[in-house]
Amino acid sequence: MIIARRTINLVFIFFLLIFSCVSTHKIPTSASVRVEARQWSKVDGVVHYSDWKPFPAITLDDLNGFKAVTQEPQSIYGSDPDRQFKATGFFYTIKEDDRWWIVDPEGKASWNVAVNGVRPGPSQRKFGSEESWIKKTHKDIEAIGFNGTACWSEVRLVKYSNEQCSTPLCYTIILSLWSGYQKQARKEKKPQSSFSVFDTAFESYVNRQLQKLNETKEDHDLLGYFSDNELSFNPAILDEYLAIGDQENPNYKAAIRWMDEMGISGATLTSHQREMFLGVVAERYFKVVKEAIRKADPNHMYLGSRLHGKPKHNEYIVRSAGKYCDIISINYYGQWEPSLKHFADWGKWADKPVIITEFYAKGDDSGLPNMSGAGWRVKTQEERGIFYDCR
Secondary structure (H helix, E strand, C coil): CCCCCCCCCCCCCCCEEEEECCCCCCCCECCCEEEEEECEEEECCEEEECCCEEEEECCHHHECCCCCCCCCCCCCCCCEEEEECCCCCCCEEEEECCEEEEECCCCEEECCEEECCCCCCHHHHHHCCHHHHHHHHHHHHHHCCCCEECCCCCHHHHHHHHHHCCCCCEEEEECCHHHHHHHHHHHCCCCCCCCCCCCHHHHHHHHHHHHHHHHCCCCCCEEEEECCCCCCCCCCHHHHHHHHCCCCCHHHHHHHHHHHHHCCCHHHCCHHHHHHHHHHHHHHHHHHHHHHHHHHCCCCEECCCCECCHHHHCHHHHHHHHHHCCCEEEECCCCCCCCHHHHHHHHHHHCCCEEEEECCEEEHHHCCCCCCCCCEEECCHHHHHHHHHCC
16 A cells, blocks of 8 residues: 555555546646656566666645645545535446546545455454454545545455445445456367457356346445456457458457458558457447446446556547446556546547556565566655655
8 A cells, every 4th residue: 555655554465546537737846856766567477677766756745736625524435525416326427527526325526545455364363353354444444545445355344344334435346257258268168369259158148247236236335347457458359350260250250340341451451450450349348348237237337447558548449448438447557657648548538537446656665575566666665655645
């Protein structure tokens, strides 16, 4: 966890989930802090870190005209009690004056600041039970300003804690639909391309799996569903589909149909055309998932598939996600500070709010190797806090 200018020692490691409004508005700033950091990269499966380099860190103290709000939120979900929208009993999004809001079940304007992985480790034994652990953890999370738990959390325990507490933590569920379908196909020894989403069996699998949403469709504390995590959207998918060569195969037929519509020949395919086709594949994926979610659970939001790496900068993929996702989820690494251009692009392509579902830094004073995960490395816990503050 990253806490601005504080050192918190906890028994589990997690990322930060923060709701971001898409805007090109520039705030006058001047950086007063510089932090030395090392950037993560992976080449041929081997993790590398850059040399130490100084980076400017613009924190809240540097924002011209910024004044902290001292009044504590009065909503049970940590929302703004003075900004009211229609209450539906569930979370949804709304755009007002060119700004997106999450609206909480009570109809109040909200934002999601969530711990990405809340789950018990070996140290939970000192609390006597997992139930005692989650109740204490629930209080700790709220005390330091978070109002939710996210993708890699132990949902069963979070729901238990919410039943005991008057200020519940909203939570999310990851459905792992494509990864689950792939596992099933491998088990049945069915031939697979890297992303054969036009298979009728994929749609059937998704609909069967989502029957379980009946268990959560009435839960007011559920923010929404992620369908998968960091899908690769391999640029060679079009070539893979074409290589199938079977006139009856739905993936092959989708590729041929698109090429005919575009007037494209397989002998002259370009990299840009392959990137364009990823949008066709993405649309099929997001459409199948959204329709299945709505059929099984009409109350909760579809939060996308946590786009990562090159796919999050592919206009055609993001446009397709915008047609079906209530919020575009992005795992955001490699940037020391958020890029206004990135957010402007996502807003233009999708016209949907964007939620940053992973970012973090690791402190070398922890005594840990700090070689796993794509987060930046800084020297101290205090600098981890500054990194979070400048996000």
